[in-house]
Amino acid sequence: MLEAVLKGCSWLRENCEAVKGTMVLLVAGAALVKFYVNRQNRRKRWAAVGKDIVIVHGLPKGHRTPNPSPLTLTLETYLRLAKIPYQMDYEEPFGPMGKSPWITLNGEEMGDSQMIIKMLGRRFGNDFSAKLTPEQQGAARAFHMMVTEYLALVFRMWRWVENRGWTMLQEKPCAPKKPLKGQKICKRTCIQGIGRHSPEEIHCIIERNLTAISLYLGDKAFLMGSDPCEVDCALFGSLTHIMWNYPGSPYETIIKVKYPNLKEYVLRVKERLWPDWDQCLRSPK
Numbered sequence: 001m002l003e004a005v006l007k008g009c010s011w012l013r014e015n016c017e018a019v020k021g022t023m024v025l026l027v028a029g030a031a032l033v034k035f036y037v038n039r040q041n042r043r044k045r046w047a048a049v050g051k052d053i054v055i056v057h058g059l060p061k062g063h064r065t066p067n068p069s070p071l072t073l074t075l076e077t078y079l080r081l082a083k084i085p086y087q088m089d090y091e092e093p094f095g096p097m098g099k100s101p102w103i104t105l106n107g108e109e110m111g112d113s114q115m116i117i118k119m120l121g122r123r124f125g126n127d128f129s130a131k132l133t134p135e136q137q138g139a140a141r142a143f144h145m146m147v148t149e150y151l152a153l154v155f156r157m158w159r160w161v162e163n164r165g166w167t168m169l170q171e172k173p174c175a176p177k178k179p180l181k182g183q184k185i186c187k188r189t190c191i192q193g194i195g196r197h198s199p200e201e202i203h204c205i206i207e208r209n210l211t212a213i214s215l216y217l218g219d220k221a222f223l224m225g226s227d228p229c230e231v232d233c234a235l236f237g238s239l240t241h242i243m244w245n246y247p248g249s250p251y252e253t254i255i256k257v258k259y260p261n262l263k264e265y266v267l268r269v270k271e272r273l274w275p276d277w278d279q280c281l282r283s284p285k
């Protein structure tokens with residue numbers, strides 16, 4: 001018996017590297033299988049929620065806004081405006097294009113907030129922008145692109161580079177010690193171009209964009225007139241973040257002090273489409 005144990009030990013010693021390699025492969029294989037089984041199970045669950053119910057996949061709730069992603073908030077606001085039933089899922093925030101938010105509708109998956117809104121508008125007969133004049137449609141599209149594709153990215157620079165993710169993690173016990181997603185955002189904004197400017201220059205550029213929005217809004221109730229449409233959802237998604245998620249940022253003062261019409265606008269959309277706002281927030285730990 002002792003001889004067999006000793007033989008086993010010496011075999012293990014001789015084949016240590018091969019055994020380690022096999023164990024690593026087995027563990028990685030098991031983790032992969034578990035990942036795919038969980039993924040499939042989630043899809044089965046989502047398929048069972050019912051016909052024509054949109055499942056919005058996004059980052060977990062925020063404690064200042066119902067979602068820390070302006071684009072998820074945009075999409076939720078649109079679903080509320082269009083009165084399309086939806087459920088939130090926080091288990092798989094990143095979807096088909098590795099982006100958040102994305103949706104599942106009747107078993108089909110789709111990414112990109114703007115494409116989702118367009119598709120849902122056609123499918124459920126809720127294309128609010130179709131009622132606008134051609135000139136308004138042009139302006140609405142330009143503002144929608146400005147906030148979704150440009151401002152959202154630049155605001156993220158403040159959140160992850162200048163603020164180092166602190167406001168996102170404030171409820172956690174310790175402050176982040178190094179920039180979190182900062183490097184990724186820096187790389188992306190350098191390729192785009194805006195990231196090559198100094199923070200002061202970026203603040204000026206953003207201020208000019210916010211000025212344009214404030215001037216266009218004027219004293220109208222919503223951006224395109226007396227009724228809200230898709231671009232209001234996008235604008236609300238972005239401005240809401242500055243109002244509540246970016247305390248201490250230079251943009252907060254622009255909205256709250258310099259352009260009160262922007263602040264009043266955010267409160268107006270919130271009151272109309274988010275009467276349950278407080279119940280949708282994550283309770284602070």
Ligand SMILES: N[C@@H](CCC(=O)N[C@@H](CS)C(=O)NCC(=O)O)C(=O)O
Nearest residue numbers: 069070071098099100101112113114
């Ligand atoms: N054009 C996309 C942009 C989505 C987007 O950039 N989402 C952010 C979160 S707010 C994201 O997924 N970031 C991760 C990454 O880009 O890798 C949309 O409108 O949905």
